[in-house]
Amino acid sequence: MSVTTEFTSVEAQAIAAKKAAKVLSQLSTAEKNEVLHVLADALEKKTNVILEANQLDLDTGRAKGYDAAYMDRLALSKERISEFAEGLRQVATLEDPTGKILSSWTLANGLLVEKVSVPLGVIGMIYEARPNVTVDATGLALKSGNSIVLKGGSSALSSNQAIVQVMHEALDHTLVPKEAVQFIASTTREATQQLFTMKEHIDVLIPRGGASLINAVVNQATIPVLETGVGNCHLYIDVEADVDKALNILINAKTDRPAVCNALETAIIHKDWLIKNKSHLVDIFNKHGITVHGDEMAQTYIPNAVPATEKDWANEYLSLDLAIKTVNNVEEAIDHIETYGTKHSEAIVTENKETAKKFMSLVDASALYHNASTRFTDGGALGFGAEIGISTQKLHARGPMGLPALTTVKFIMSGNGQIR
């Protein structure tokens, strides 16, 4: 019951996706929403099929000795599958990002110019062991009128294939050709290489996962890439920082969900503030089980701190570890972020508006926070509805990417014989 046996190669799949995208681009918003509901219902109805397949992946993962966090991301349940379905129904409620006249004007010669949003076409999604991406990305792609080519991590292969199989069967009863959702089962280097370079058939690649996955895509792809997610996020606690705000934000950003990309990795602390508030810091680090990797001065005032090395400044711990760098002023903080940041989310705590303004202006990142936690860099938290990822690049989309990031534009000119 492999979903891909009908296709002879990755290229054939991409070509089929492109053809299906034409059909998809002609559907109305209501028609697309209806399809999302059909998919949601099918996932809930076929939950057992998906859970059986997931069990195979879990058995393999256990045999391979994957760690608990990894197994947790991989594991599905009736509740999680219901959440997937609910997510699709949620996407159905969002505004259709296509078919909007973004601007229009008439030239002196009478030529009407309209800038209209349209689907990108075919989206290539490359991700690791989270089967939820299979559903979430499909929902966002279809809502925005795009076909999708999915390439999930091999450790979730059975789960992903089962999910796609369920969606394909459901699409058979809709206006969306099932070819609009392609799943690449092959894990060969050739299949990956093909996927990265099929410029004629795929319009954008979106990698979601760790730094090595993302770098592999960026370095090998000739298709434009939307880079997502690696977040080496910093919090600068200024000499004029309010103590309660600083401690609350530090703890929230570090401990609320340490494994996500908007979690805090390095606190940059003004030396005078550190000296004044060292006992508060020691208290909260102990209370929350945070391991501090400090520079020399941090080691002096935080007794349990281990020495920070160059690697610590660049590291995305994704755990309860925290690097502490001490500085003499906001400029040194900005320089440190410039050197080690990944342009994701950077925060400052200060009561001095001028200092905050300088930080906002000179730090180059997707999301900047004054007296708030980096944890808000999230499509849901910021009110985008749903997100396909968080872009850390500067072109096309930056920060949380909602449905509009999956569109492009056409200039449509209507005339009555105008020439130049």
Add this chain to the structure above:
Amino acid sequence: MSVTTEFTSVEAQAIAAKKAAKVLSQLSTAEKNEVLHVLADALEKKTNVILEANQLDLDTGRAKGYDAAYMDRLALSKERISEFAEGLRQVATLEDPTGKILSSWTLANGLLVEKVSVPLGVIGMIYEARPNVTVDATGLALKSGNSIVLKGGSSALSSNQAIVQVMHEALDHTLVPKEAVQFIASTTREATQQLFTMKEHIDVLIPRGGASLINAVVNQATIPVLETGVGNCHLYIDVEADVDKALNILINAKTDRPAVCNALETAIIHKDWLIKNKSHLVDIFNKHGITVHGDEMAQTYIPNAVPATEKDWANEYLSLDLAIKTVNNVEEAIDHIETYGTKHSEAIVTENKETAKKFMSLVDASALYHNASTRFTDGGALGFGAEIGISTQKLHARGPMGLPALTTVKFIMSGNGQIR
């Protein structure tokens, strides 16, 4: 008097450009405009220096036997340099694309979210033998708060170096560090390779030139690329096309400026319309000296037509050659464009609104025209003020790219201690 001796490598130049971009990003609109005027005045004042250098390039070009069109693009004059200066003054009058609050909202917890436009940072511009790009691209980069790293074609090396030298001397008296404008004189493969992969220092690469240059950049770069300019543009003359409109648009699109990217390359003609209007077509082709490369049916009705081969359908002639493909309906026209088009500019002439609508909806291109010439795909003609190129890709910017294409955004969040 080489402008690059002070730098030891391409990387050192890119690092210096990045540092200068920070300074540039802090300048006000008035300060940037003032700098553009200083550069314009300097170019006019030092015209002789530039013309002397240009003479060296022209002598070399003549010795190498470059053709007339190439030499024409390379040749400077007092008037052309005045035009460059006027172009810079024109850019000074355009709206500053940075520092705009594009949208803002407040979350339920009181966190203020602002989406603000900011410069990209450092732009890498790779181009062929047109010294005007050296000035135009610098003006647009500085106005949008970006540093620029220029790599022009080797046949214009002396001209470009002289222009950059004049601009550097002028910048010494302004708030913009001269390091904001870098020119890479080395033509080695290593220098190019370095430029294509310095992701940490360069934010975007913009190639301007022929297909081989653009493909080299797209295939080798790990830095995001803004693809510009290759235009294999089509005009579909429908069975319901008005004869005068069709003939006027055909002639204008083909002959007004055959060497530019928005010029017509292939006319796709409905068979019935061709039969009815064959004598008109023969007349205008003779009158305008157009060489027709036709499919079988076109050869039957256009006596002087030479046989079109597969290569003709894919070719950007950039001359008074025209391919003619005959079709039975708009669907066949759309399929032909899908197969051979470069997603630049595509036009339809028809009095049938439904047919036009289908064409607009199903053809995937930056710019689509109903009853108007493809020649309008141009920043100036469409009212964008100035353009850095015409994007034929779908991400970030599509179609003519004005100053906003040289910006990205920051999400700036202002709070009073908000945590999640």
